[in-house]
Amino acid sequence: MILPVNYENKFAYNIYIKEDFAALKAAIKSLDLYKVKYCIISDSNVSALYQHTVQSILSECSDKVFNISFIAGEVSKNLDTVNTMYKFLIKHKFDRNDILVALGGGVVGDLCGYVAASYLRGLRFIQIPTSLLAQADSSIGGKTGVDFMSYKNLVGAFHMPSLVYSNIGTLRTLSSEEFASGMAEVVKSAIIKDRFFFDLLEHKAGKIKAKDSLTCMDMLFRSDSIKKAVVEEDPKEKGVRALLNFGHTLGHAIEKELNFKLSHGQCVALGSCAAADISMKRHLISSDEKKRIENLFRTFDLDNKLRYNIDIESVLKATLNDKKMSLGKIKFILINSIGEAFIDDSVSMEEMREGLKSIIYE
Numbered sequence: 001m002i003l004p005v006n007y008e009n010k011f012a013y014n015i016y017i018k019e020d021f022a023a024l025k026a027a028i029k030s031l032d033l034y035k036v037k038y039c040i041i042s043d044s045n046v047s048a049l050y051q052h053t054v055q056s057i058l059s060e061c062s063d064k065v066f067n068i069s070f071i072a073g074e075v076s077k078n079l080d081t082v083n084t085m086y087k088f089l090i091k092h093k094f095d096r097n098d099i100l101v102a103l104g105g106g107v108v109g110d111l112c113g114y115v116a117a118s119y120l121r122g123l124r125f126i127q128i129p130t131s132l133l134a135q136a137d138s139s140i141g142g143k144t145g146v147d148f149m150s151y152k153n154l155v156g157a158f159h160m161p162s163l164v165y166s167n168i169g170t171l172r173t174l175s176s177e178e179f180a181s182g183m184a185e186v187v188k189s190a191i192i193k194d195r196f197f198f199d200l201l202e203h204k205a206g207k208i209k210a211k212d213s214l215t216c217m218d219m220l221f222r223s224d225s226i227k228k229a230v231v232e233e234d235p236k237e238k239g240v241r242a243l244l245n246f247g248h249t250l251g252h253a254i255e256k257e258l259n260f261k262l263s264h265g266q267c268v269a270l271g272s273c274a275a276a277d278i279s280m281k282r283h284l285i286s287s288d289e290k291k292r293i294e295n296l297f298r299t300f301d302l303d304n305k306l307r308y309n310i311d312i313e314s315v316l317k318a319t320l321n322d323k324k325m326s327l328g329k330i331k332f333i334l335i336n337s338i339g340e341a342f343i344d345d346s347v348s349m350e351e352m353r354e355g356l357k358s359i360i361y362e
Contacts (some may be wrong), residue, residue, distance in 0.1 A: 005164075018166070027165055041053060043107065054128060066088075076107065109139050110143070116161060128164075128166075135168075140228065144158070150259070187272075188222075198339060202292075247274075250270070256272055269297045274355035274359050275335070285335055315356060316349055
C-alpha cells in the first residue's frame with residue numbers, strides 16, 4: 001500500500017505500508033539519491049532490533065552509511081541529545097545533500113526530524129517508524145521537535161520527510177503497552193473524522209489486537225489517510241489540523257503533571273474521554289456515544305479513568321502553556337458526533353475541570 005502526500009498542492013512524499021522491509025531499497029532508490037551519505041538515528045531499544053537490517057539495505061544504496069543511537073525514552077528528547085547529533089554530523093562531514101534516517105518510534109522521529117530541519121538549515125530525512133504510535137501519527141505531517149523544561153515539543157519546526165516507510169512486521173515486537181499507546185491515536189482519528197472506521201475498529205478489535213497483518217495494514221491505511229487529508233489541507237496547523245489534537249490539550253497536561261509516568265497514548269485516551277464528557281454535557285453527543293468511545297479505548301487496553309492522584313488545578317495551569325493556544329484562548333477540540341469534530345475556543349476552565357473530574361476514580 002502506498003499513500004502519496006502533498007504539501008502546498010505539490011507532491012511531497014509517499015507513505016509506504018508494507019509487511020516487511022523487502023520494498024525499502026526500491027522505495028529509497030525511487031528518490032534518485034546518488035553519492036550521498038546516510039546517518040541512521042535510532043534509540044537503544046530499536047537499534048538492537050532493526051539497525052543491522054536497515055543498514056544492510058542502505059549499504060546497497062551508498063558506501064557511506066553511519067549510525068548513532070541514544071538512550072530510549074522521553075528522557076532523551078531534549079536539546080542535549082540534539083547537540084550530540086550535531087557534533088556527530090559535523091565530525092562525519094554531513095552536508096545538505098546527505099540524508100538522515102529516523103529508525104524508531106515517535107521520540108526518534110521527532111528528534112531526527114528536528115535535527116534534519118535545523119542542521120545546515122535543512123537536510124532531507126526518511127522516516128522508518130517502528131511503533132504504531134509513530135506509524136499512525138508522528139511520522140506523518142512534518143511536525144518535529146523536542147521537549148523543553150518539561151513541556152512536550154515546545155521547541156520544534158515543520159519539516160516534511162522525503163519518505164515514510166511503515167513495516168507492519170515491527171508491531172510484533174512491541175509491548176502490549178506500546179501497542180495500546182499507538183491505538184489511542186488510531187481511535188482518535190476515527191472519532192474526529194470517520195464514523196465507519198470507528199465501527200470497523202469495534203468489529204475488528206480481536207484481529208487488530210492479535211496483530212493480524214492484513215487487518216493492521218488496512219487499519220493503518222485508513223488511519224493514515226485521515227491524517228494525510230487533514231495535513232494536506234492545513235500543513236502548518238493554522239486551522240483544521242488542530243482537529244488532530246482531540247484529547248491532547250488535557251492529555252498533554254496530564255502527561256506533564258505525572259512526569260511521563262503514563263504513555264502518551266494513555267494520556268491521549270484520558271484526554272479524549274474528558275473531551276467526550278465535555279461534549280456530552282454540552283448536549284452535542286449522547287451518553288451512549290460517550291460510552292462507546294470509553295469502551296473502545298478500554299477494548300484496546302487503555303484506561304478511561306486515571307489511576308494516579310493528580311492536582312487538577314496544576315493540570316489546568318499546564319493547559320495554558322499549550323502550543324495550540326491562539327490569542328490567549330485554547331483551541332479545544334469537541335465532537336458533534338463520532339466522526340465529526342470541531343474546534344472551539346470557548347471551553348472554560350470550569351468545563352475542563354469537570355471533564356477532568358469525570359476521568360478520576362472517586
